[in-house]
Amino acid sequence: MSTRRRILIQLDTDAHPSVFDSIVALDAGAEVLLRYGNVRPENVVPLVHGAIFTRGPKDLHQTAIFIGGSDVALAERIRDEVRKTLLPQWGLSVSSLLDPNGSNTTAAAAVRTVLRRFSLNGASVLILGGTGPVGQRIAHLIAQQGAEVRLASRQLSKAEEVVARLRSRLPAARLVAGETATESGLREALRGCQVVFGSGAAGVRILPKALWLGQPQLRILLDLNAVPPSGIEGVEPLDDGIVRDGVLCFGAIAVGNLKMKIHKTAIAKLFERSDYHFDIDEIFALSETL
Numbered sequence: 149m150s151t152r153r154r155i156l157i158q159l160d161t162d163a164h165p166s167v168f169d170s171i172v173a174l175d176a177g178a179e180v181l182l183r184y185g186n187v188r189p190e191n192v193v194p195l196v197h198g199a200i201f202t203r204g205p206k207d208l209h210q211t212a213i214f215i216g217g218s219d220v221a222l223a224e225r226i227r228d229e230v231r232k233t234l235l236p237q238w239g240l241s242v243s244s245l246l247d248p249n250g251s252n253t254t255a256a257a258a259v260r261t262v263l264r265r266f267s268l269n270g271a272s273v274l275i276l277g278g279t280g281p282v283g284q285r286i287a288h289l290i291a292q293q294g295a296e297v298r299l300a301s302r303q304l305s306k307a308e309e310v311v312a313r314l315r316s317r318l319p320a321a322r323l324v325a326g327e328t329a330t331e332s333g334l335r336e337a338l339r340g341c342q343v344v345f346g347s348g349a350a351g352v353r354i355l356p357k358a359l360w361l362g363q364p365q366l367r368i369l370l371d372l373n374a375v376p377p378s379g380i381e382g383v384e385p386l387d388d389g390i391v392r393d394g395v396l397c398f399g400a401i402a403v404g405n406l407k408m409k410i411h412k413t414a415i416a417k418l419f420e421r422s423d424y425h426f427d428i429d430e431i432f433a434l435s436e437t438l
């Protein structure tokens with residue numbers, strides 16, 4: 149058995165590596181954190197070399213890399229550089245987890261929460277705030293469940309761009325862009341939907357109760373915004389499957405509990421092997437086991 153300490157190398161795109169991610173990592177079993185801020189793709193090679201050329205292959209599962217920060221696209225480029233720099237053909241690899249701004253673990257928790265109560269196959273699903281990091285990943289996951297995904301933004305062109313990008317990765321997906329800056333746009337987007345994910349910015353009300361109340365087909369409302377006021381009016385942060393006005397409601401704190409479990413489990417898994425690489429699909433698969 150290896151006696152090496154479990155080292156997590158935290159690569160963050162922001163100036164100050166996320167305190168949240170550091171604390172979760174320590175609580176999940178990392179023993180030493182090496183935290184780097186302002187990481188850019190061009191700085192990655194020496195950081196990864198430091199990780200893989202120190203301990204031998206037998207102990208490399210005791211070293212792992214976490215990639216985070218608020219710039220999701222940049223974090224993905226950093227992940228690509230990390231993967232390119234590893235040398236698995238010689239056993240010189242470490243596991244990695246990509247979770248910029250908690251987007252992957254949060255989207256996995258949100259979609260898993262709904263799937264535990266409702267099949268999304270054939271359902272019409274609206275994602276409000278769908279252009280953000282979390283909303284985009286929710287769309288990615290539910291499109292693969294056979295749902296019709298309505299991805300909404302205050303600007304139709306922004307929603308269309310995201311839909312085009314998702315479609316290039318998932319050609320069979322049923323994706324529609326929607327505009328929700330106006331009440332009529334919101335009503336149109338909601339029409340016929342069984343499930344609504346509220347994935348708008350923190351502290352922003354994106355759906356008034358008057359608009360969802362009395363929609364006969366609506367089954368589930370899930371809101372991710374924990375900063376008052378709630379994103380979806382009428383859904384409370386602690387709601388964990390409470391029926392309100394005939395609709396099953398899930399709030400941000402209830403979903404956040406599952407998000408934390410997923411996040412910690414993924415960190416712990418990094419230290420089991422040196423060839424795990426967790427992105428949205430792997431994290432979602434992991435959520436099924438919790």
Ligand SMILES: NC(=O)c1ccc[n+]([C@@H]2O[C@H](COP(=O)([O-])OP(=O)(O)OC[C@H]3O[C@@H](n4cnc5c(N)ncnc54)[C@H](OP(=O)(O)O)[C@@H]3O)[C@@H](O)[C@H]2O)c1
Binds near residue numbers: 249278307349352
């Ligand atoms: N519960 C948890 O465990 C947990 C964990 C992580 C994140 N979260 C929450 O999940 C939500 C989504 O996260 P995120 O990082 O994807 O959010 P985000 O990028 O900050 O915002 C998502 C979308 O909201 C829309 N938006 C921004 N400002 C707005 C405004 N003033 N009015 C209306 N819409 C606005 C934008 O879409 P358009 O410009 O296209 O309209 C944006 O793309 C946030 O509320 C976040 O706090 C929860």
